[in-house]
Amino acid sequence: MLGRVTQRSIATNALANLQNTQTRMAKLQDQITSGTSLPKGSTDSVRAAAALRLNDQIAVNTENGRNLDEARAWMTTQEPALQSTTNALQKIRELAVRAGNGALNETGRDAIAKEILALKETILGDANTPYQGRAVFAGTRDTTTAFAPDASATAAPRYSSSDDGGSLLRTISPGVTMTVNISGDSVYGGSITVFDELDDLAENVSRGNTTAVAGALSTIDKRITGATNAMAVIGARTNQLDHAEEVNANQLAYLEAQLDDVQGVDPAKAYVEFTQQNVAYQAALQVTAKTVQTSLLDFLR
Amino acid sequence: MSTFSGINTARRALSAAQLGMETTGQNIANVNTEGYSRQRVEQSASVLNQTGQFAQRFVPGDGVSVTGLTRVSDALATATARQDSAAAKEQATAAGIWSAVENAIGDTGTTGLSANLKDLSSAWNDLASKSGTDGLAGARSLVVTRSQTVVTQVVGMNTQLEGQYDQLGLQAQTLATQATTIATNVAKLNTGIRETLASGASANELMDQRDQLLNQLSDLTGSRTVHRDNGTVDVLVGNATIVTGDFSYGLTVGNQVSATDKTAVDPGAARIGNVLVVTIGGQVAEPVSGALKATLDGANKTLADQKAGLDAFATKLTDKVNTAYRGTPATTDFFVSADGNPVTAATLTLGVTTDSFRDSTGTDDNPGSADRFYARAVSEAFNGAPAKPATGTTPARDAVVGIKDDWRTHATNLAASTQSAGNRAELASQVSLKSSAVRDGVSGVNLDEEMTNLVAYQHAYSAAAKVLTTMDEALQSLLNMVR
Numbered sequence: 031m032l033g034r035v036t037q038r039s040i041a042t043n044a045l046a047n048l049q050n051t052q053t054r055m056a057k058l059q060d061q062i063t064s065g066t067s068l069p070k071g072s073t074d075s076v077r078a079a080a081a082l083r084l085n086d087q088i089a090v091n092t093e094n095g096r097n098l099d100e101a102r103a104w105m106t107t108q109e110p111a112l113q114s115t116t117n118a119l120q121k122i123r124e125l126a127v128r129a130g131n132g133a134l135n136e137t138g139r140d141a142i143a144k145e146i147l148a149l150k151e152t153i154l155g156d157a158n159t160p161y162q163g164r165a166v167f168a169g170t171r172d173t174t175t176a177f178a179p180d181a182s183a184t185a186a187p188r189y190s191s192s193d194d195g196g197s198l199l200r201t202i203s204p205g206v207t208m209t210v211n212i213s214g215d216s217v218y219g220g221s222i223t224v225f226d227e228l229d230d231l232a233e234n235v236s237r238g239n240t241t242a243v244a245g246a247l248s249t250i251d252k253r254i255t256g257a258t259n260a261m262a263v264i265g266a267r268t269n270q271l272d273h274a275e276e277v278n279a280n281q282l283a284y285l286e287a288q289l290d291d292v293q294g295v296d297p298a299k300a301y302v303e304f305t306q307q308n309v310a311y312q313a314a315l316q317v318t319a320k321t322v323q324t325s326l327l328d329f330l331r
Numbered sequence: 332m333s334t335f336s337g338i339n340t341a342r343r344a345l346s347a348a349q350l351g352m353e354t355t356g357q358n359i360a361n362v363n364t365e366g367y368s369r370q371r372v373e374q375s376a377s378v379l380n381q382t383g384q385f386a387q388r389f390v391p392g393d394g395v396s397v398t399g400l401t402r403v404s405d406a407l408a409t410a411t412a413r414q415d416s417a418a419a420k421e422q423a424t425a426a427g428i429w430s431a432v433e434n435a436i437g438d439t440g441t442t443g444l445s446a447n448l449k450d451l452s453s454a455w456n457d458l459a460s461k462s463g464t465d466g467l468a469g470a471r472s473l474v475v476t477r478s479q480t481v482v483t484q485v486v487g488m489n490t491q492l493e494g495q496y497d498q499l500g501l502q503a504q505t506l507a508t509q510a511t512t513i514a515t516n517v518a519k520l521n522t523g524i525r526e527t528l529a530s531g532a533s534a535n536e537l538m539d540q541r542d543q544l545l546n547q548l549s550d551l552t553g554s555r556t557v558h559r560d561n562g563t564v565d566v567l568v569g570n571a572t573i574v575t576g577d578f579s580y581g582l583t584v585g586n587q588v589s590a591t592d593k594t595a596v597d598p599g600a601a602r603i604g605n606v607l608v609v610t611i612g613g614q615v616a617e618p619v620s621g622a623l624k625a626t627l628d629g630a631n632k633t634l635a636d637q638k639a640g641l642d643a644f645a646t647k648l649t650d651k652v653n654t655a656y657r658g659t660p661a662t663t664d665f666f667v668s669a670d671g672n673p674v675t676a677a678t679l680t681l682g683v684t685t686d687s688f689r690d691s692t693g694t695d696d697n698p699g700s701a702d703r704f705y706a707r708a709v710s711e712a713f714n715g716a717p718a719k720p721a722t723g724t725t726p727a728r729d730a731v732v733g734i735k736d737d738w739r740t741h742a743t744n745l746a747a748s749t750q751s752a753g754n755r756a757e758l759a760s761q762v763s764l765k766s767s768a769v770r771d772g773v774s775g776v777n778l779d780e781e782m783t784n785l786v787a788y789q790h791a792y793s794a795a796a797k798v799l800t801t802m803d804e805a806l807q808s809l810l811n812m813v814r
Contacts, residue, residue: 033772034773034775034777035772035777036771036775036776036777036778037362037776037778038771038775038776039771039772039775042764042767042768043764043768046764069439070433070437070439070746070749071433071438071743071745071746071749071750072430072433072437072746072749072750072753073750074750075743075746075747075749075750078439078440078743078746079743079746079747081439081440082439082440082445082743083739084440085440085441085445085449086440086445086449086735086736086739089449089453089735090452090714092453093452093453093456093457093710093714096456096457097456097460100460104462160463161462161463162461162462162463162464162465162466163463163464163465164462164463164464170701170702171701172462172463172464196702198462198701198702199707200459201456201459201460201707201710201711204715205711205716205717205719205728205731293439293440325778325779326778326782327782330786
């Protein structure tokens with residue numbers, strides 16, 4: 031302590047110390063009532079830096095989460111279309127086998143040809159499956175139809191494809207992108223489209239051209255392989271999405287826990303500290319009241 | 332040794348005790364006066380100086396004599412307390428300036444620019460994963476609106492910094508005016524003290540007043556005091572004299588273009604980057620510490636640095652978004668400068684509208700424009716990406732520093748600087764409290780001590796009165812012998 035103590039220096043020191051205790055109490059009270067221990071960056075710049083980083087990471091994580099949802103929507107839109115196409119092609123193959131053995135009369139062949147044409151329309155519907163106002167199998171184009179009959183064409187190809195072969199990319203984690211679309215041409219297109227092939231098949235069936243019908247079987251097989259391959263790709267991508275979604279969700283939980291550690295308040299701890307400060311404050315008040323009041327005057331008479 | 336010398340001794344004792352009681356009274360009266368230094372009566376035993384043939388051998392002195400009225404103060408303690416107080420004032424002012432800057436552009440991730448950057452980045456990302464035409468217009472317009480929000484906020488933060496610069500200019504003017512007034516009063520007190528001391532009287536109270544003013548002047552400018560033999564003081568701010576003897580000079584604050592270009596700038600036209608300077612009697616003065624120094628540093632350095640940081644961020648935002656957005660064939664820039672010069676925080680503005688900006692390769696006439704190539708590139712420019720090693724035919728990729736990272740760096744630096752400014756202010760105020768406690772310990776009034784002194788003087792007075800009565804009675808007896 032100092033060499034000489036006066037009433038005024040006692041009062042000054044007492045005031046300064048009371049002020050300090052009150053400041054600490056106000057800080058704790060602010061933490062408890064606001065629910066954050068980091069009202070300003072300057073409260074603790076190290077924690078503020080962490081809070082900024084975690085907030086940004088959580089935002090990126092949320093963005094990627096939305097991208098994953100979007101990618102999954104692509105998968106769930108394309109898969110039933112491809113499944114339906116595969117089923118229709120298999121049905122057509124069975125019909126073609128029946129029509130190819132030459133035992134049917136004209137009425138029977140016409141019925142089969144009609145059924146094939148009906149199934150072709152189903153496949154055409156699948157090929158033009160829409161998502162968010164565009165055809166999913168049109169590559170990167172936002173056209174509403176991927177495959178359309180060309181009314182003016184008199185000979186094959188009577189159908190044209192709008193697929194530009196482009197890949198639609200979605201960012202699924204920082205710096206990592208994933209292709210979400212299946213090329214329409216790889217399933218329905220080619221030098222001529224599956225629709226031209228089916229039109230030819232239906233015509234050959236109704237004409238009873240068994241050689242041509244038997245020859246078309248290998249073409250249909252190729253189409254079936256194309257569709258199943260595409261479904262396999264979708265299956266693989268769905269697995270990748272499952273994995274990425276799990277990682278993303280885990281990471282989000284981890285980041286949020288971290289952020290809470292950094293800027294959250296532990297109410298129990300804060301309350302205990304507040305009580306301690308309060309006790310210290312009460313004691314300081316009492317002692318100050320005693321020391322400031324007395325002087326020699328009380329004892330002189 | 333005369334018959335009446337005893338009475339004279341008692342009289343001197345009475346007046347010494349009375350002066351003691353009066354001084355104690357003065358001390359008690361000023362127990363709570365700011366800057367008061369306690370006074371003490373200096374007294375010594377008076378010796379009868381007798382020589383010659385009538386000298387007597389055994390004679391006590393002839394009482395007590397008052398030799399002076401001392402003002403109890405310690406020059407070192409006073410100087411230290413003054414210096415520490417100026418430092419505390421400087422740090423407190425600096426911390427206040429940092430805190431104002433933090434309020435204007437600070438960020439903890441939930442408030443401030445980072446929240447808007449996150450929203451904008453998220454809008455770009457949503458546009459990047461917009462597959463078809465459904466909701467496309469909404470996604471595009473969201474990007475433009477949120478970009479506008481970010482632009483408005485950056486420009487607004489710049490405006491706030493400029494506003495603070497103007498405020499600091501006004502504050503410096505006010506402080507300079509205060510310092511000028513104080514210097515005038517110090518010079519007046521110098522005159523009063525010099526004249527009082529020359530007449531041989533006590534100038535203790537005037538010196539207390541002058542010390543108070545010198546404390547205030549030091550709190551403002553960190554001024555240095557030089558004592559002269561005639562009781563006056565000279566005061567220097569840096570190397571410029573502000574008070575010498577009976578004369579004082581005024582402080583003026585002005586703006587000049589830059590540290591090197593001394594052309595004056597009209598206060599209304601001053602912008603961050605111009606330099607505030609203080610002159611005393613026409614000579615450039617550099618305050619050593621105190622509120623004025625902190626104000627000048629705040630305007631000339633803190634705000635200039637923060638504005639430079641904000642400008643750098645605006646440039647990075649513009650460059651990174653434009654680079655990602657420009658592509659081939661090059662199109663109009665997304666962010667542009669309002670005045671054609673390179674982009675700064677003040678001139679940042681949008682170069683596109685909802686209709687005119689593009690998110691995909693190709694043109695709208697040619698279907699093939701739904702790959703959202705540019706939207707994805709901009710989204711990545713915001714978020715950044717980690718480095719990747721080469722895999723197969725894919726070449727290795729360097730890490731990309733995102734726009735959000737750039738802002739985070741700036742916000743973190745600001746938080747750290749503000750925090751350390753606050754810590755320095757707290758420390759300096761503690762040091763100042765201690766050193767002013769030392770000064771008060773020397774000069775302050777202790778009531779217990781004064782009461783004790785009062786009782787002692789009272790007893791001395793009573794006893795001296797008793798001596799007088801006794802002398803009187805003895806003399807009475809002598810006179811009564813004669814009839």
